Amino acid sequence: MLHTSPGLIDAIRSRFAHVDACPFQGPRIFFENAGGALTLNSVVETSAKFAAIPDNQGRDNIASHALVDIINTAKADLSVFMNAATGQFFVGESGTELLFRMIRTACVNAPKGSKVIGSSIEHPASRSAAHRWAEIAGLHYVNVQHDGETGLVTADDYRAAMTPDVNVATIVHASPVTGMGMDVAAIARAIRDISPDCFIIVDGIQHAAHGQLDIDSYGVDGYAISPYKVFSRHGYGVAWISDRLTALPHDQLIDAPSEGWEFGTRDTGSYATMSDVVAYFDWLGAQVSEETDRRARIEAAGRAIHAYETHLTDAMINGTGNLPGLRDMDHITILAGADNPAREGLVSIVVRDTPSAQVVTRLNQEGIRTHIRKADHYSGNVLTPLGLSDCIRISLCHYNTEQEVAQLLTVLNEMAG
Known part of the structure; x- marks a missing residue:
């Protein structure tokens, strides 16, 4: 301890x-x-290092190849940190922006007249996106009321409001107002019991610094974090999306690779600082356990x-x-x-x-x-x-x-x- x-x-x-x-x-x-x-001090040092590098990814030179390798390493580190065997990681403007993008994509691809479900305990990042894009896409928003006394919303609360025509669902992993953590895996199971193909998107921004991240166990399609709330810095967000969410038609450049979700040249330093965060958790785990597996x-x-x-x-x-x-x-x-x-x-x-x-x-x-x-x-x-x-x-x-x-x-x- x-x-x-x-x-x-x-x-x-x-x-x-x-x-x-x-x-x-x-x-x-x-x-x-x-x-x-x-x-983290290591994040400060890494940020300064990469801020000075003029090269971009995707060029045929040694520096560019090194930047691509650093990004790929960071994505591999994130897959271990968040335990995601499939899907992909990418960075964007912020955790909020990434939630909007994932929720927007799921909503505009849902059948008209179907439903979006979310809860009243959620941060406005996910609630606002779900309300806005449900209205634009011709969907019906269903609100699951949280328990004010406990600050929680449960799987049973979601189950009571679920119907088979729910195509998009949002969940907050932890509330930034009450500090209470939700059982994401149980809520996702309750949703899929009634609507197996529902796209489920999770706001993990408040939770990320405080305990386990285990995407493979959740059964969801999208998960966003804000690195400045988990020991990195401001200026970017990190999202994980499932293969099925990756494959949905989404905002991208004409004739660009269909699996791409990033816009423009991203900051290699943002990826590199996530490797610093993962290395810190790895170091701490070695101090509190005898484990040899990362x-x-x-x-x-x-x-x-x-x-x-x-x-x-x-x-x-x-x-x-x-x-x-x-x-x-x-x-x-x-x-x-x-x-x-x-x-x-x-x-x-x-x-x-x-x-x-x-x-x-x-x-x-x-x-x-x-x-x-x-x-x-x-x-x-x-x-x-x-x-x-x-x-x-x-x-x-x-x-x-x-x-x-x-x-x-x-x-x-x-x-x-």
């Missing part, structure tokens, strides 16, 4: 840029990981990350040392409940009689970075049914420490008055 290995936590933290200090603010605790995780080490890293982040959120909720936890502070309310096994490294709260913006400002003044979520086009689908105008999102990753949690609890406890 990571929390019993302080030397390992130090080694982990040493691999990330700005782990304990902001270049603008100075010393700070970073609990804004759901807005974008810390960046995929097995990555799985071990995922289990260790999930267990440690659960330890940190438990400390936040139940208290650590002599400090009371969030559940013991009468002025604090925890969204989706104090005891929720679906939680993935995120606790959202409201403070009684104190606007969330004021709480975030106070924490910032104490060097603790968090974020406000408002009942707007990003989070209103989750907060409005709870009667909340906003909340404070405290999001962590496995490089955070119990001491950082204690400092957060100290400040929040002082706000009781």
